Amino acid sequence: MHSLIASPFLEDHLLVRPGARGGFMLPAHRYEELRAHDGAGSGPAWLVDAVRGQWPDLDPTGPLGGYLLVRRPSAWGYSRASWEINLGCNYKCKHCYLGLKVNSGMPLADKLQCLQIMAEAGVLWLQITGGEPTVDKDFIASYRAAYSLGMMITVSTNASLLWRQNLLDLFRECPPYRVTVSMYGATKASYDELTQRQGAWDVFVQGMNAARRARLPLRMSVIVTEDNAAEEQSMIDLCQGWGLEYNVFTNMTPTIYGGAESLTAQSKEHLRLRKPFGGCNAGHTFFHTDPHGLVSICKIGRDDQISLPSEGIDGLARLGAIADRLMLRTGGCTGCQLSGTCTVCRPLAKHYQEAKAPLGSYCQHGIKKAG
Incomplete structure (x- = not known):
C-alpha cells in the first residue's frame, strides 16, 4: 500500500502523505517525471531528498512503486468531494440537519463504482460522512477502496465506535488525513440529552480515549445547543486538555428537507453573525454525493441531483450550470x-x-x- 501520493490538484500538482498535514507543490515536469517512472527502480534523487526532509520516518530508498501512488490527470477539474455513505446513525441528535436517520443506500458494488468515478473526476480530498459513517456495513470496504484510489480521506464521526479494533487496524494500515469528531457536551447528562441516547457519553469517551491512544489526526467540532450551552467553555477546556484542534459551531440550520425541527435546538444566546458570503466553488471544483449516488453541488444545495450509477462521469458535465443557477438570488x-x-x-x-x-x-x- 502506498505511503505517498503524487497528484494533480486544480492547476497544480502536489506530493502528499496520508495521515500527515505536510506536503509540497510539484513542478509540472517533476510530476511528469514521476508519472513516466516504471515504479520498479528507486525514485529520483530530488524526490528521495525531499521525502527525507519532509518525512524523516519514511524510507524512500526502495522501489518507487512500493511507496508512491501517482494519480493520473483528470479532464473534469474536481479536487474535493463529500460523500454520505449512509444517513443512518446510532444517535438521534435534536439539532441534526439531516432530519430522519434512514439506513438506506447503495449496494457495495455501486459504492465502489461511485468512488471510482470520483477519482476519475480528480477528487483528491474526500470527506466520508453520514449519518454516522462507521455504522455502515460497507464502511471499511469503501474506505479501503477510496484509499487505494489515492484519496486523502477525512472521516466525520461522533467517535462512538472508534474504540473498535477493526477500525483502529484500518486507520493504522490506511491512515486518514483527518478524523473530525463532533462533540455534544462535557457531561453525561447534557451529552445523552442532546443525542437522545442513554450511554452516548460513555461510548464517546471510550472512542476518544482509543483514538487518542492510536494518535489519530483528530479535530473536534464543538456543537453548542440549548442543551449544552452552559458547557461551551468546558467542552473547549476538554479539547485543549487533550491537545486537539477544535472549531465551535453555534448556528443551527434547517434540515435538508426544509424542516424547522433542528432549529429548536438553537441556543439563542449563542447565535453568531456570520461573515458575508463571498462565493464558493460548489459544483465547479467540489461536489457532494448522497447515499444513493446522487450528486449535488453541496450538502445544502441538493436540487437537480445527478445519478452517478446511472449517468456515470458524463453526468458531471451539467453540474457547473446547476451550481450557477442555484446561486442566483431568486x-x-x-x-x-x-x-x-x-x-x-x-x-x-x-x-x-x-x-x-x-x-x-x-x-x-x-x-x-x-x-
Whole structure:
C-alpha cells in the first residue's frame, strides 16, 4: 500500500502523505517525471531528498512503486468531494440537519463504482460522512477502496465506535488525513440529552480515549445547543486538555428537507453573525454525493441531483450550470438590495425560508429590524 501520493490538484500538482498535514507543490515536469517512472527502480534523487526532509520516518530508498501512488490527470477539474455513505446513525441528535436517520443506500458494488468515478473526476480530498459513517456495513470496504484510489480521506464521526479494533487496524494500515469528531457536551447528562441516547457519553469517551491512544489526526467540532450551552467553555477546556484542534459551531440550520425541527435546538444566546458570503466553488471544483449516488453541488444545495450509477462521469458535465443557477438570488431573495453582503448562500437561504425560520436567524433584514 502506498505511503505517498503524487497528484494533480486544480492547476497544480502536489506530493502528499496520508495521515500527515505536510506536503509540497510539484513542478509540472517533476510530476511528469514521476508519472513516466516504471515504479520498479528507486525514485529520483530530488524526490528521495525531499521525502527525507519532509518525512524523516519514511524510507524512500526502495522501489518507487512500493511507496508512491501517482494519480493520473483528470479532464473534469474536481479536487474535493463529500460523500454520505449512509444517513443512518446510532444517535438521534435534536439539532441534526439531516432530519430522519434512514439506513438506506447503495449496494457495495455501486459504492465502489461511485468512488471510482470520483477519482476519475480528480477528487483528491474526500470527506466520508453520514449519518454516522462507521455504522455502515460497507464502511471499511469503501474506505479501503477510496484509499487505494489515492484519496486523502477525512472521516466525520461522533467517535462512538472508534474504540473498535477493526477500525483502529484500518486507520493504522490506511491512515486518514483527518478524523473530525463532533462533540455534544462535557457531561453525561447534557451529552445523552442532546443525542437522545442513554450511554452516548460513555461510548464517546471510550472512542476518544482509543483514538487518542492510536494518535489519530483528530479535530473536534464543538456543537453548542440549548442543551449544552452552559458547557461551551468546558467542552473547549476538554479539547485543549487533550491537545486537539477544535472549531465551535453555534448556528443551527434547517434540515435538508426544509424542516424547522433542528432549529429548536438553537441556543439563542449563542447565535453568531456570520461573515458575508463571498462565493464558493460548489459544483465547479467540489461536489457532494448522497447515499444513493446522487450528486449535488453541496450538502445544502441538493436540487437537480445527478445519478452517478446511472449517468456515470458524463453526468458531471451539467453540474457547473446547476451550481450557477442555484446561486442566483431568486425566490424570496429576488431584488434584495443587501444581497452583496448576505451572510448565507441562496440554497441555504431557501432552506431557512422553507422552514419559516425567524428572519433574524439568517437574513440581514431581520437582523437590522431586531437591532
